[in-house]
Amino acid sequence: MGQVSPTIGAKLWQELHYHDDGVMDKGGESCGIIGKMGTGKSTIMLQLAQLSRYIPDGSKKRMVAQVMFGEKDIREFNTHPETVVWRGRVNDYWNCLIPKNWDKSFPNALFQSKPLTLWVHEDDELTFFHADYDGEPKRVPNLPQVNTYYNADDLIHKIVEGNINVVYEPQTYIIDKSLIKKIKARTLDPEGTTSDKSPRKAFQDACPPVFWFELIGKMIINKPIPYLTLMIDEFHQIAVARAEKQMWKLIDIFASNFVDLRRNNMTVIFATHQTTFIDWRIYDRLAKWIWLPGAYPSNKLSMVFPTVIARQKLGTAIIEERLSEFGGFKFSRIPRQPPLLRVDGMLE
Ligand SMILES: Nc1ncnc2c1ncn2[C@@H]1O[C@H](COP(=O)(O)OP(=O)(O)O)[C@@H](O)[C@H]1O
Numbered sequence: 001m002g003q004v005s006p007t008i009g010a011k012l013w014q015e016l017h018y019h020d021d022g023v024m025d026k027g028g029e030s031c032g033i034i035g036k037m038g039t040g041k042s043t044i045m046l047q048l049a050q051l052s053r054y055i056p057d058g059s060k061k062r063m064v065a066q067v068m069f070g071e072k073d074i075r076e077f078n079t080h081p082e083t084v085v086w087r088g089r090v091n092d093y094w095n096c097l098i099p100k101n102w103d104k105s106f107p108n109a110l111f112q113s114k115p116l117t118l119w120v121h122e123d124d125e126l127t128f129f130h131a132d133y134d135g136e137p138k139r140v141p142n143l144p145q146v147n148t149y150y151n152a153d154d155l156i157h158k159i160v161e162g163n164i165n166v167v168y169e170p171q172t173y174i175i176d177k178s179l180i181k182k183i184k185a186r187t188l189d190p191e192g193t194t195s196d197k198s199p200r201k202a203f204q205d206a207c208p209p210v211f212w213f214e215l216i217g218k219m220i221i222n223k224p225i226p227y228l229t230l231m232i233d234e235f236h237q238i239a240v241a242r243a244e245k246q247m248w249k250l251i252d253i254f255a256s257n258f259v260d261l262r263r264n265n266m267t268v269i270f271a272t273h274q275t276t277f278i279d280w281r282i283y284d285r286l287a288k289w290i291w292l293p294g295a296y297p298s299n300k301l302s303m304v305f306p307t308v309i310a311r312q313k314l315g316t317a318i319i320e321e322r323l324s325e326f327g328g329f330k331f332s333r334i335p336r337q338p339p340l341l342r343v344d345g346m347l348e
């Protein structure tokens with residue numbers, strides 16, 4: 001246990017909050033948060049969403065070192081709130097991130113909270129409510145207005161810089177032509193003569209999460225915003241392990257995009273219960289991991305003993321820079337957290 005250094009842990013955890021230019025230093029981050037239910041995955045993601053910032057003209061490693069040694073205050077550096085795209089789900093906690101709620105939870109925060117913008121596809125009618133103990137839906141206080149988009153390109157134009165953009169994927173998603181082209185390029189039989197369905201047909205009644213593959217691919221090409229973090233909780237819903245056929249190819253495209261994300265100063269943070277729940281082509285390309293109780297990484301992915309991970313208590317985590325170093329850090333719950341947010345009108 002002695003090997004889990006709190007100093008390295010605090011450093012890596014701080015470094016995950018800040019993003020610098022890939023030319024000067026590291027560029028975007030990619031981090032998977034793994035742990036069983038109730039170990040703080042969502043809590044960590046919520047905190048990162050509000051606190052992440054970018055430093056356009058320096059090295060975050062140097063900045064974090066100076067702050068940790070008490071040489072300088074973080075507010076003395078030229079940092080800006082990083083834009084976040086948060087994938088909205090049927091049961092979610094992003095209501096914590098609404099500035100009025102966040103400010104109640106953290107009244108002494110060092111930086112102003114990021115505004116929250118809510119995005120829903122124009123054909124969808126989603127309603128948001130608080131689940132109550134008696135089962136009665138309750139109004140969500142401070143709920144922001146709903147904004148609409150009509151496709152991935154439109155959304156990319158509309159994403160608000162510096163805000164947390166909560167995005168609900170279209171509930172009836174038709175796969176985009178650009179993705180079909182890419183799938184065909186990965187097919188030995190591009191005309192589809194031996195398969196029973198063309199890609200568009202195969203996805204016709206498909207899988208709204210595929211929208212994220214398109215969105216991410218297009219964000220890399222269009223670079224709407226200089227620094228952006230993408231946050232996807234329950235990530236196995238997107239990049240499921242043991243996918244078949246066209247989905248397998250889509251994940252291949254997505255996985256090769258991972259390298260480009262980093263170069264383009266885009267960060268991906270996701271959470272799931274076990275590394276084996278997600279496709280290996282993705283987890284093989286991640287730079288950082290956060291291990292919470294119940295995580296059981298293979299020794300190809302992690303240098304930490306699984307028993308060390310398992311013995312952690314709620315509020316502690318091990319953070320690991322792949323094949324480099326790891327350490328432990330502590331995190332707190334979100335005080336005065338509002339109730340679970342539920343959404344009506346989504347396909348489940
Ligand atoms: N550091 C902590 N100390 C105490 N309670 C915590 C801590 N982190 C999270 N919690 C609480 O534990 C519960 C589960 O946290 P959550 O982040 O939703 O876990 P997960 O996403 O892994 O299921 C929530 O009620 C949360 O407020």
Ligand SMILES: [Mg+2]
Nearest residue numbers: 041042043233
């Ligand atoms: Mg969760």
